[in-house]
Amino acid sequence: MDRRRSGYLRRVLVAAATAVLGTVILVPGAASAAGTGAITGYGGKCVDVASANSANGTQVQLWTCNGTNAQSWTVGTDGTIRALGKCLDVSGGSTANGAKVQLWDCNGTGAQQWVANAARDIVNPQANKCLDATGVSSADGTPLQIWDCGGGANQKWNVPGGGGGGGTSGFVVSEAQFSQMFPSRNSFYTYAGLTDAMKKYPAFATTGSDTVRKQEAAAFLANVGHETGGLVYINEINTANWPHYCDWSQPYGCPAGQSAYHGRGPIQLSWNFNYKAAGDALGVNLLNNPDLVATNSSISWQTGLWYWMTGTGGAGTTSHNAMVNGQGFGTTIRAINSIECNGGNPAQVQSRVNLYNQFVGILGVPAGGNLYC
The missing domain is CATH 2.80.10.50 (Trefoil (Acidic Fibroblast Growth Factor, subunit A))
Known part of the structure; x- marks a missing residue:
């Protein structure tokens, strides 16, 4: 696995500054009830x-x-x-x-x-x-x-009925299933940190049918699993790259230092402008305190969900939208790292697809179509 390449993920992450959340179209008509009563x-x-x-x-x-x-x-x-x-x-x-x-x-x-x-x-x-x-x-x-x-x-x-509107009682991936997916994970990447981070993006893995919710969860976890070697790596392992992710042309510069904006966390957030954008979206000063992504599990997971829910990369849509609107797992790869697509690095694409197939199997749902990019 080419885990810490010199910058192509960083280039696509800048697109995450703009959120593109699409409409889920429902069919009008009489709705069967999950519950009726006072809210x-x-x-x-x-x-x-x-x-x-x-x-x-x-x-x-x-x-x-x-x-x-x-x-x-x-x-x-x-x-x-x-x-x-x-x-x-x-x-x-x-x-x-x-x-x-x-x-x-x-x-x-x-x-x-x-x-x-x-x-x-x-x-x-x-x-x-x-x-x-x-x-x-x-x-x-x-x-x-x-x-x-x-x-x-x-x-x-x-809410009457204890839920509804497509919601579920908790994350669609249980802690036992999460541990099955990542048996060798670093203790930093906690299940509690992920579920806490989900409060920032409550539409994640709660939109659509039970199958769609589980497919989205599997797709997210497959991509971050690929990025981190199975949730093992927190910091970019190629330290020679660390000084490369400071864009001094930005008006705010690199206040934490030239080498402070290397890849960290489940999506390997990097570049000063991405730390600034993610921090602004999450209400955390990551530009001045980038190491929070490597020391606070919830914040680290939040940065992964921030990109999943808002970053479009080369796909023209977010990974969240791709999964809930039926565009398929392959579109999430294009949103996260389009340079792998169109024959750019088929081995990396296959690694992601293998993980996705494994995870939907654990969750008991089909993989759906359009797995490759």
């Missing part, structure tokens, strides 16, 4: 349709629980959440913080897809944002919106 949350209040009005555009809000139809929600197995014959909807299909959450005719768009996960978030995967009580208020009439998932109490909900 309770912040302050013990219920998710409520203002004035029990079923008109399109009616604000969804917090209100004292009262057992009315305005607070009776059906969590559909198709990813919808419905009340009064309409769907919970993000106004205008927006992905911006503060976008209004409302009732609207069910139409099968990503604005009406929701994932209730084990962390008690209700996530809109199209925006990769959480259902949120505006202003951290629990007062009656507090409007609901979408906002970056931050783990606050105003984003925690109890």
Whole structure:
């Protein structure tokens, strides 16, 4: 395995500064129910349709629980959440913080897809944002919106049926399966670190059918397993390359030093501009403290998920989108390291494919098509 090549992964990582999260299209119609009842949350209040009005555009809000139809929600197995014959909807299909959450005719768009996960978030995967009580208020009439998932109490909900919207009770890969996949892994790459990191990107491995969720998890773990020799290596092993990843043309330079931005972590994050972009996205000062990627397991895993969810490389789409939209594992290789594709390094491609086939086998799902790039 050419584990620490001189820079081609680093070149494609810069594309990760822009997120490209696509729409998962659902088929409109009657949804079979995973659960029906009240959705309770912040302050013990219920998710409520203002004035029990079923008109399109009616604000969804917090209100004292009262057992009315305005607070009776059906969590559909198709990813919808419905009340009064309409769907919970993000106004205008927006992905911006503060976008209004409302009732609207069910139409099968990503604005009406929701994932209730084990962390008690209700996530809109199209925006990769959480259902949120505006202003951290629990007062009656507090409007609901979408906002970056931050783990606050105003984003925690109890959903009828204990899940829904395509969600699962925990990561689709159990800790035992994770250990089976990486029997010789470095103790730094903990399962707890990975599941904690997933809170930053709650759409990861929670979008689509159970098969799709497991395929995405297997694809991510296969790629990072390839990058790290089976989750063995934390730092780039070719130390001669370490001074090469400082681009002094960037206005912020390399404050941690010329050799501080070598490959680290599950995706082998490197270059000062990628540490800056990842740190900005994750709310961690990685430009000045790049070694956090090698010393904090959750942050390290977060950088891997950051690229998986936002980096497009040579694929024109993210690895996450490739898996949930049926483009196949081969597209994830192109997004991560397109230089291997089109005959560039077939042995490396085969290594990734072998791991993916092994991991989907452990998870008991088919590999799907388009495995190669």
